Amino acid sequence: MTVPSDHFLLAALPQTGGYFSPVAIAVYLVCVLLWAHASAWVQKDTVRVKVPAGMWVAMVFASGAAALILWLLVPMFWLGLVLYVVLFGTASIVYVVYRNGRVAPGQTVLTLAHIQRLAKGNRGADPDVGFSKDRVRIKMPDGKTPTWPTDPDENAAFAAVQDLLFDAIWRRASDVRMDLAADQPVKVIYRVDGVDRLREPLDAALGPRIFAHLKRIGGMNAEEHRRPQSGRFKAAIGAGGKGDKTVDIEAKTSGSTAGERFIFKIVSEESKFRLPDIGLTDKQLPVVQELVKQPRGLVIVSGPKSNGITSTLYALLREHDAFLQNVHTLEVSKDQEVENITQHVFDSQGGEVTYGKRLRSILRMEPDVCMVSDLADAETAQVVATYAKQGKKLYLGLPARDAFSALQKYMQAVGDPALASAGLQGILSQRLVRILCAECRKGYKPDPAILKKANLPLGENRPFYRPPNPNELEVDKQGNPIICSVCQGSGYLGRTGVFELLVIDDDFRAKLSKGTPLATIKAEARKRGMLYLQEIALHKVYDGLTSINEVLRVTKEATAAPAVRA
Numbered sequence: 001m002t003v004p005s006d007h008f009l010l011a012a013l014p015q016t017g018g019y020f021s022p023v024a025i026a027v028y029l030v031c032v033l034l035w036a037h038a039s040a041w042v043q044k045d046t047v048r049v050k051v052p053a054g055m056w057v058a059m060v061f062a063s064g065a066a067a068l069i070l071w072l073l074v075p076m077f078w079l080g081l082v083l084y085v086v087l088f089g090t091a092s093i094v095y096v097v098y099r100n101g102r103v104a105p106g107q108t109v110l111t112l113a114h115i116q117r118l119a120k121g122n123r124g125a126d127p128d129v130g131f132s133k134d135r136v137r138i139k140m141p142d143g144k145t146p147t148w149p150t151d152p153d154e155n156a157a158f159a160a161v162q163d164l165l166f167d168a169i170w171r172r173a174s175d176v177r178m179d180l181a182a183d184q185p186v187k188v189i190y191r192v193d194g195v196d197r198l199r200e201p202l203d204a205a206l207g208p209r210i211f212a213h214l215k216r217i218g219g220m221n222a223e224e225h226r227r228p229q230s231g232r233f234k235a236a237i238g239a240g241g242k243g244d245k246t247v248d249i250e251a252k253t254s255g256s257t258a259g260e261r262f263i264f265k266i267v268s269e270e271s272k273f274r275l276p277d278i279g280l281t282d283k284q285l286p287v288v289q290e291l292v293k294q295p296r297g298l299v300i301v302s303g304p305k306s307n308g309i310t311s312t313l314y315a316l317l318r319e320h321d322a323f324l325q326n327v328h329t330l331e332v333s334k335d336q337e338v339e340n341i342t343q344h345v346f347d348s349q350g351g352e353v354t355y356g357k358r359l360r361s362i363l364r365m366e367p368d369v370c371m372v373s374d375l376a377d378a379e380t381a382q383v384v385a386t387y388a389k390q391g392k393k394l395y396l397g398l399p400a401r402d403a404f405s406a407l408q409k410y411m412q413a414v415g416d417p418a419l420a421s422a423g424l425q426g427i428l429s430q431r432l433v434r435i436l437c438a439e440c441r442k443g444y445k446p447d448p449a450i451l452k453k454a455n456l457p458l459g460e461n462r463p464f465y466r467p468p469n470p471n472e473l474e475v476d477k478q479g480n481p482i483i484c485s486v487c488q489g490s491g492y493l494g495r496t497g498v499f500e501l502l503v504i505d506d507d508f509r510a511k512l513s514k515g516t517p518l519a520t521i522k523a524e525a526r527k528r529g530m531l532y533l534q535e536i537a538l539h540k541v542y543d544g545l546t547s548i549n550e551v552l553r554v555t556k557e558a559t560a561a562p563a564v565r566a
Helices: 005-012 022-049 053-073 077-100 112-120 127-131 152-170 207-217 284-293 309-318 355-363 378-389 403-414 417-422 448-453 506-513 518-527 533-542 548-555
Strands: 137-139 173-180 187-192 195-198 229-237 245-255 260-268 297-303 327-331 342-345 369-372 393-399 424-436 442-444 464-466 492-503
Touching (some): 152 229, 152 245, 207 245, 284 297, 284 492, 297 309, 309 424, 378 417, 393 403, 403 518
Parallel strands (some): 297 424
Antiparallel strands (some): 173 187
């Protein structure tokens, strides 16, 4: 019997229902739901972890969408499933690994610890709970991130620590001081742009726990309340991108009969200045750079305490190539880490070693450059002068009112005019003035008499600037003043240096070696066009950087000023 040929063609067709597999459809829909859920979770999680959301959400979403479309185009169902797992799974795992590296161990996901937490039904360590509190990312001295306490009281204290650190960093505080007394609110003072500001006190009940957490974070003994301790840690605020503000914090504690004091110094990346950043005028900068290039000699940096002497010394050191030169420092305390430089912190070893003796031992190592942070005594001055005369390159920090006072102090400490002047190259004296906030500063027409007295141009009709007065602030619908979000209402944003520069050339050196009176040196410097601190500062007012009142505040004789409430 002959079978028609069209029967063979029909037999070759798939059986009815082969086009639609319920299992395949179910698997595909589950994968679609998994992709949608994962994309939504990543979007929420990036906010909690404080990382750039756009990049990660786009990567996970796009990889899943591409995998699902590709799956539909591939003729083999199970091959499409493999491609989906590879594409979408890889993108998801990359994000999970990245975010797990930025969080505390108790907040990781898709790890053995996470599985164990889920098995125990422990929701207290759930990442959703922890991240809602992390305003500051903290790294302890061992590089670990502190975990949130599960005890409610300890948790509240740690939240207060987070709020305190965030507020201090956000307000650009350089120093924070906290005083703890029994049954009293914790007094908190910030130092912002060189001015002390009294902050709202912390709850008395949380005070001891806050101190304990800060000690633990800084690597100190939380149970020690009397003996002085010191520690360090890192902190960062921001969304986890280039706009983050990362700081190094040096913490110190001390006890007293009244209670306990906690002080921490906050050093940000932007405070690690280079020489062009410190505020030298266009005429001063090349002169100072030329002093730095000299292979030998002494440069003194002077000014009142807390006016940036150490920062200027570090900026001078950064002008040297630390890879080609052997650079050392001797410091009473190390304010900053300076890359590729050997920093020695003075230790008297129970009174057996003096500052001058320690300096002499360092200089015997034959450094190319040495920075001495303090003129501790006459012995130190004589060591500095001797080695400067022998051809060493040295920088010396010295507290003094102006350049001529610094010169007088140094000459008197050495005791030998010829020795003191032999290696002396120059003296910088400085103050730090606050920079006006460009967002809210107010312009006004200056008094011509002030311009004439400061030898400033009279015909340019250039305005001076000042911070806004309280009655000039705009108000919201409720009548509350609208505070500038850039400077937080202070009217100033950051500080810059004002410098008096005295260059010691051969003529000055010869006069000093003969014991010429200081008044004669001063008169000669003025003849050569040297400007005093206040004159340099008024030029910064003329350029719109600072205000007249700020210049008067920092150039008058230092007096103790009470903290003001911000």
